Amino acid sequence: MxxxxxxxxxxxxxxxxxxxxxFAPSPYASGGEPNTRVSVVELGLPGVLxxxxxxxxxxxxxxxxxxxxxxxxxxxxxxxxxxxPDLPKGYQISQYDEPFCTxxxxxxxxxxxxxxxxxxxxxxxxxxxxxxGGSLVDLNRAGAALIEIVGQPDLHTPADAYAFLTQLKQIxxxxxxxxxxxxxxxxxxxxxxxxxxxxxAELGTKVEIKNLNSFKMVxxxxxxxxxxxxxxxxxxGAIQQETRLWNExxxxxxxxxxxxxxxxxxxxxxxxxxxxxxxxxxVEELRAAMPELPAARRERFxxxxxxxxxxxxxxxxxxxxxxxxETCAEACQDPxxxxxxxxxxxxxxxxxRDQEITQFQIPATRLAEMxxxxxxxxxxxxxxxxxxxxxxxxxxxxxxxxEVLGLAQISDPVELERIVQGIIDANPQPVADFQAxxxxxxHALQGLTMKATKGQANPPMVQEILRRLLDSP
Amino acid sequence: MSQRPQALPESADExxxxxxxxxxxxxxxxxxxxxxxxxxxxxxxxxxxxFHDAARHSAQALDAARAGGAELGPLxxxxxAIKDNFVMRDQRTSCGSAILEGFVSPYTASAxxxxxxxxxxxxGRTNMDEFAMGSSTEHSCHGPTHNPFDLQRIPxxxxxxxxxxxAARMVPLALGSDTGxxxxxxxxxxxxxxxxxxxxxxxxxxLVAFASxxxxxSPFACDATDLALCLxxxxxxxxxxxxxxxxxxxxxxxxxxxxxxxxRIGVPTEYFADGLDPEVEARTREALAILEIQxxxxxxxxxxxxxxxxxxxxxxxxxxxxxxxxxxDGIRYGRRAEHPADDLNEMYTATRHEGFGAEVQRRILLGSxxxxxxxxxEWYQKAQKVRTLIRRDFDAAFSQVDLIASATSPGAAFSLxxxxxxxxxxxxxxxxxxxxxxxxxxxxxxxxxxxxEDLPVGLQLMGQALDEATLLRTAAVFQEATDYHRREPVL
Numbered sequence: 001m002x003x004x005x006x007x008x009x010x011x012x013x014x015x016x017x018x019x020x021x022x023f024a025p026s027p028y029a030s031g032g033e034p035n036t037r038v039s040v041v042e043l044g045l046p047g048v049l050x051x052x053x054x055x056x057x058x059x060x061x062x063x064x065x066x067x068x069x070x071x072x073x074x075x076x077x078x079x080x081x082x083x084x085p086d087l088p089k090g091y092q093i094s095q096y097d098e099p100f101c102t103x104x105x106x107x108x109x110x111x112x113x114x115x116x117x118x119x120x121x122x123x124x125x126x127x128x129x130x131x132x133g134g135s136l137v138d139l140n141r142a143g144a145a146l147i148e149i150v151g152q153p154d155l156h157t158p159a160d161a162y163a164f165l166t167q168l169k170q171i172x173x174x175x176x177x178x179x180x181x182x183x184x185x186x187x188x189x190x191x192x193x194x195x196x197x198x199x200x201a202e203l204g205t206k207v208e209i210k211n212l213n214s215f216k217m218v219x220x221x222x223x224x225x226x227x228x229x230x231x232x233x234x235x236x237g238a239i240q241q242e243t244r245l246w247n248e249x250x251x252x253x254x255x256x257x258x259x260x261x262x263x264x265x266x267x268x269x270x271x272x273x274x275x276x277x278x279x280x281x282x283v284e285e286l287r288a289a290m291p292e293l294p295a296a297r298r299e300r301f302x303x304x305x306x307x308x309x310x311x312x313x314x315x316x317x318x319x320x321x322x323x324x325x326e327t328c329a330e331a332c333q334d335p336x337x338x339x340x341x342x343x344x345x346x347x348x349x350x351x352x353r354d355q356e357i358t359q360f361q362i363p364a365t366r367l368a369e370m371x372x373x374x375x376x377x378x379x380x381x382x383x384x385x386x387x388x389x390x391x392x393x394x395x396x397x398x399x400x401x402x403e404v405l406g407l408a409q410i411s412d413p414v415e416l417e418r419i420v421q422g423i424i425d426a427n428p429q430p431v432a433d434f435q436a437x438x439x440x441x442x443h444a445l446q447g448l449t450m451k452a453t454k455g456q457a458n459p460p461m462v463q464e465i466l467r468r469l470l471d472s473p
Numbered sequence: 474m475s476q477r478p479q480a481l482p483e484s485a486d487e488x489x490x491x492x493x494x495x496x497x498x499x500x501x502x503x504x505x506x507x508x509x510x511x512x513x514x515x516x517x518x519x520x521x522x523x524f525h526d527a528a529r530h531s532a533q534a535l536d537a538a539r540a541g542g543a544e545l546g547p548l549x550x551x552x553x554a555i556k557d558n559f560v561m562r563d564q565r566t567s568c569g570s571a572i573l574e575g576f577v578s579p580y581t582a583s584a585x586x587x588x589x590x591x592x593x594x595x596x597g598r599t600n601m602d603e604f605a606m607g608s609s610t611e612h613s614c615h616g617p618t619h620n621p622f623d624l625q626r627i628p629x630x631x632x633x634x635x636x637x638x639x640a641a642r643m644v645p646l647a648l649g650s651d652t653g654x655x656x657x658x659x660x661x662x663x664x665x666x667x668x669x670x671x672x673x674x675x676x677x678x679x680l681v682a683f684a685s686x687x688x689x690x691s692p693f694a695c696d697a698t699d700l701a702l703c704l705x706x707x708x709x710x711x712x713x714x715x716x717x718x719x720x721x722x723x724x725x726x727x728x729x730x731x732x733x734x735x736x737r738i739g740v741p742t743e744y745f746a747d748g749l750d751p752e753v754e755a756r757t758r759e760a761l762a763i764l765e766i767q768x769x770x771x772x773x774x775x776x777x778x779x780x781x782x783x784x785x786x787x788x789x790x791x792x793x794x795x796x797x798x799x800x801x802d803g804i805r806y807g808r809r810a811e812h813p814a815d816d817l818n819e820m821y822t823a824t825r826h827e828g829f830g831a832e833v834q835r836r837i838l839l840g841s842x843x844x845x846x847x848x849x850x851e852w853y854q855k856a857q858k859v860r861t862l863i864r865r866d867f868d869a870a871f872s873q874v875d876l877i878a879s880a881t882s883p884g885a886a887f888s889l890x891x892x893x894x895x896x897x898x899x900x901x902x903x904x905x906x907x908x909x910x911x912x913x914x915x916x917x918x919x920x921x922x923x924x925x926e927d928l929p930v931g932l933q934l935m936g937q938a939l940d941e942a943t944l945l946r947t948a949a950v951f952q953e954a955t956d957y958h959r960r961e962p963v964l
Contacts, residue, residue, distance in 0.1 A: 025712075040579060040580050043805065044800045044805075045560075045578065045579070045580070045806070046560060046566060046568070046573070046576070046578070046681040046682075046800070047559070047560045047566075047578070047580075047582060047678065047679040047680055047681045047682070048678070048679075049677060049678050049713060049714050049715065049716075050715070051712065051713060051714070051715045052715065079796050081795075081796050081799060081844070083799065083802060083821055085802075085804045085817070088800060088804075088805060089799065089800045090796070090798075090799020090800045090802060091796050091799055137804070264845055264846045266795075266796070266841060266844035266845060266846070266849070267844075267849075268792060268793075268796070268844050268849070268853060270685075271684075271685035271686035271716075271793055272682075272685050272715060272716060273715055273716075274715060274716060
């Protein structure tokens, strides 16, 4: 048993997939030239008022359902007051003491769960970039609809934190709540970690880590911080309560600000937004309409498609990949072969091209058609690989690709027999070797046949015909 | 070109009828208004800015539309003044504050949009206490407004500019905002009629927020008929204001409405307590007697939590204001103070210190204090509980009576500068008006006589939520029986 115990709690901000901001009706999509996607409401101009986006509320409640939390019947919004240039109103509209969802949990993938404290809705702030010439503020994302998922401090290894985030992302993607793309800032994570001597009742001093831009970074930063705190405590030192900034390049974190006094945000209910009562019947309606979540889909892949666990887990990591696979498997009627292609070639091609599956050049039905050609023997496995490479570069159907590449397999027994007879006639030495008992000579003859047909001869048939012709007296 | 009559109509109702019927031109009505402003406003200082060109352009466009056969709205050609805390596209809004220096709005307030759609001609923006914080219109970066009945006195506030503009007959209608009495009190002190409707009856979108749970868009006019006309245009739900009420908008002075025979009017003891000027009390009692003669029954009432209204109001309003005014930080618009380039906090501090006047700073500090961790339960949250008790006083009262009556202001207009150094004395001006804001119920003030010094006194009537019709009907009956509302200041 280790001398120290680690306690981790995660706070995850997720931008909801809605086409307008949380409190304004104007259209919104993430990205864009700075300060082009912001209306008078999010600019906090004098006189503007917030109005709750019902679609955002619905997505938030769906997130609460998907994460098995309790949806509260009466909710309201609070103002969190602080000054910062990227916060146009001087307060953020958030939820303080009546979040829309209490509790909930995220599976860790091995039967264990990370428990949630709460989930609340809030608006995003803008983005400040500090340059040598001054600070730049982009308000495009100001007012965007976020949920903050607050995990309980009940994770005990950085690997569990990684698993928590992976599973959380999967669930939110599956439930259609968010793309969860960390690079686009659609999912942001802050991690709290403390270390105490094993057996001590009270948690150690909490340190918050920010600037975590990928799940792997979260894990690495937590590993670093666990080592740092353990070493400090082991040497008789004390941990300061602080916020640290992770530096991925250096592989270490540094103090951003110490939290000697707690911030006072002067929370109070936003008088511009009357409390909302959530009807239980509506929640049940949303629950009934919930799309299939990863756990259920996993069961289905294992049983209906008889896929191995390994395949299932790889395919399920990204909902869109799983969708792609499923379309392909249904179309070609060979789930395992479809899985092999998707897990290996498709994912490799995506990685090489730095693409998402939704941007992938080969539609799932086209891949299925190609796999079908492989199954019915029109092309060989090797030829299929060539077809796949061609389809990656060209928007062409499978049949014409096979034709253009001249990859159609020769499977006509009469034609093949004619070719094989020609090879036998032209190569008396290997024939004699084979008849003298050298099995290897058969491979040589087979190779010559394949060469003569530019690889288009059906290999099992060639072997069968060779044996028949050579064995016959 | 239609034939021009000898005399132009005076009231909003008459102007709209005449302009719609082609008996008067909006352009002529406007010119009379502009001439009056030009002649008198050098002394009254009701206006911060007059939109000469834009108003003339609008009036001409309206006349052209009429000539082209277009049907005009219920406020056709009526010149209207707007308190300087409503935003209007491509116009400045200052809220009487230096901190909004140079700010031009890219959008128009819902209330102003509704007026314009109804054919009103917006003639300019009027002076006010900075961010509507005050009861005298002395706390303005543009200097004070003067009471048309006595230029040495204050017009009341915070909507003093709008009240004075109507009192001086520069315009027949003006828009104000009432958070704790900011329309009713200046209406009383300037001898005009002012209506604070039910909270949420008129959209606040585009009204610069002071205290969001109390702010109410409120019109001024010379009589109840014009108030009713204006309210009908302004009232209604707005998808841009989540606190606006979705309820039908009635014809507030329907011709077939009954009189006030049998109407029960509550007279709460607490509203006639110490501190009420004897002359004001006398005029109020006389007004009640007139209503009694018209058929109303007076009912003595107790509203025991009235004495907590001022502290409750000043805790809630300042708490909300401290947050609402956080956006004036010098970053995106308005004034930005000189500051060291690398110190953000210094910039905030200098900007807000220079940009806000002393009264606004006092209220931001008070409001921030009562929301602080460790104090919020004792101050802000307790004030919310007391607010509920005050609301219950009204519920209980309205189970017995149809209306509640009192004086609007404890005294008549005081002299300029008289209470500037005594914030608490200034706050006590709101003692009779803040309860209606805390309860969210409608209230109006109508002229009910004059003091020995010929200063106007106002009668306040408060009604049940969404029952502006009874208030306006009672006011109309009172004004049929009296002519206090017709008395014009000598300027």
